[in-house]
Amino acid sequence: MNRISAAYIHIPFCVRKCPYCDFVSSDHDFGLIRPYVTSLIREIEITADRVPGGPLTTIYIGGGTPSLLAPESVDLIMNTLRTSFAVDETAEITLEVNPGTVSLASLSGYRKAGINRISIGVQSFSNDILRNLGRIHTAEDALRSVDTCFEAGFRNVSCDLMLGVPGQTRSDAERSVLLLTEKRVPHISCYSLGLEEGTPYHARYMNNPELLPSEDEERKMYHSLRSILIGEGYIHYEISNYSLPGFLSRHNTVYWKALPYYGFGCGAHSYTNGMRSGNTVSIRRYVDLLSSESPDLNLLTDECILIDREEAMKEFMLLGFRLLDGVSGREFSDRFGADMALVFKLQLDDLSRRGLIEKTPDRICLSEPGLDYANEVFRSFV
Numbered sequence: 212m213n214r215i216s217a218a219y220i221h222i223p224f225c226v227r228k229c230p231y232c233d234f235v236s237s238d239h240d241f242g243l244i245r246p247y248v249t250s251l252i253r254e255i256e257i258t259a260d261r262v263p264g265g266p267l268t269t270i271y272i273g274g275g276t277p278s279l280l281a282p283e284s285v286d287l288i289m290n291t292l293r294t295s296f297a298v299d300e301t302a303e304i305t306l307e308v309n310p311g312t313v314s315l316a317s318l319s320g321y322r323k324a325g326i327n328r329i330s331i332g333v334q335s336f337s338n339d340i341l342r343n344l345g346r347i348h349t350a351e352d353a354l355r356s357v358d359t360c361f362e363a364g365f366r367n368v369s370c371d372l373m374l375g376v377p378g379q380t381r382s383d384a385e386r387s388v389l390l391l392t393e394k395r396v397p398h399i400s401c402y403s404l405g406l407e408e409g410t411p412y413h414a415r416y417m418n419n420p421e422l423l424p425s426e427d428e429e430r431k432m433y434h435s436l437r438s439i440l441i442g443e444g445y446i447h448y449e450i451s452n453y454s455l456p457g458f459l460s461r462h463n464t465v466y467w468k469a470l471p472y473y474g475f476g477c478g479a480h481s482y483t484n485g486m487r488s489g490n491t492v493s494i495r496r497y498v499d500l501l502s503s504e505s506p507d508l509n510l511l512t513d514e515c516i517l518i519d520r521e522e523a524m525k526e527f528m529l530l531g532f533r534l535l536d537g538v539s540g541r542e543f544s545d546r547f548g549a550d551m552a553l554v555f556k557l558q559l560d561d562l563s564r565r566g567l568i569e570k571t572p573d574r575i576c577l578s579e580p581g582l583d584y585a586n587e588v589f590r591s592f593v
């Protein structure tokens with residue numbers, strides 16, 4: 212397996228839980244933030260001894276709302292990563308922030324701690340939609356956060372937008388993306404709303420789909436944003452992601468290329484030594500286990516799946532097809548010592564016959580119609 216050069220760190224605290232969100236995050240255990248950071252540091256140090264890797268070339272501090280951490284805590288986490296694994300001097304180091312939780316002082320502090328990329332959960336620039344989504348911020352807060360990131364000296368800024376939200380029209384979505392392109396925000400993600408089981412949104416909308424934009428309308432939104440972004444010079448490099456040249460997300464590319472990574476924190480997932488595993492989703496249990504005298508990291512694990520060679524080949528395909536330049540036969544044979552065209556002959560012939568994929572001399576990728584049926588392409592490799 213490739214050397215591990217990526218790390219994800221999960222910060223499971225939010226000011227208020229959004230009704231559509233099933234990420235591991237709490238909006239009341241704030242007294243646990245300090246002990247949580249101490250536990251993270253222990254988990255990182257112990258893991259570095261058990262599963263050596265590095266130097267890290269990408270670090271992603273996500274959540275939750277990592278911008279609820281003081282810059283000093285981020286500095287502590289960064290120093291632990293540096294001493295435990297070494298961090299490449301050109302590493303991409305991202306911190307997720309939510310509008311309404313950042314200031315020029317906190318962003319400057321994060322920058323000093325070594326963060327060089329900020330990902331902002333904007334979701335929309337319509338106040339009605341933000342209210343419906345239960346977000347704590349307004350459109351004005353979101354615009355201010357983008358400006359403040361640039362003011363604090365960050366060049367690499369990413370903004371997330373959501374599609375298919377109740378009450379959203381195509382012109383709402385277009386207006387949101389245009390506000391970001393005007394500011395030349397270098398990276399923009401446009402994700403579709405998912406109805407996740409157990410969330411208030413699931414209860415509210417699962418049996419009332421007429422309250423959501425129709426599938427057809429959502430596809431129109433997707434294609435409209437896509438043409439705006441491409442017209443503005445953005446590269447559409449992954450199904451939901453666009454960047455100006457030189458700003459594609461290195462961290463997410465690790466996931467899409469099915470490469471290994473460390474995951475630290477409550478609910479964080481890792482892919483190390485051919486195993487995909489997930490930590491406990493209980494913040495209290497996470498902190499308690501790591502506060503013991505000699506913590507047993509095995510007890511932290513809630514789930515663990517061995518990815519054998521056959522499974523790894525399938526993952527390579529189904530994750531790789533998320534990227535617009537698709538999968539490469541050469542990369543496949545370098546990794547698995549096998550011929551991709553032979554191993555997946557049945558699936559590739561079928562998808563090609565249906566016009567969902569197309570071949571270039573050394574790659575295979577989704578075709579234009581395949582973009583709308585990407586889930587069918589992925590399913591072929593499950």
Ligand code: SF4
Pocket residue numbers: 224225227228229232233234236274275276309332
């Ligand atoms: S801010 Fe993000 S992580 Fe927190 S509840 Fe809302 S969607 Fe979930």
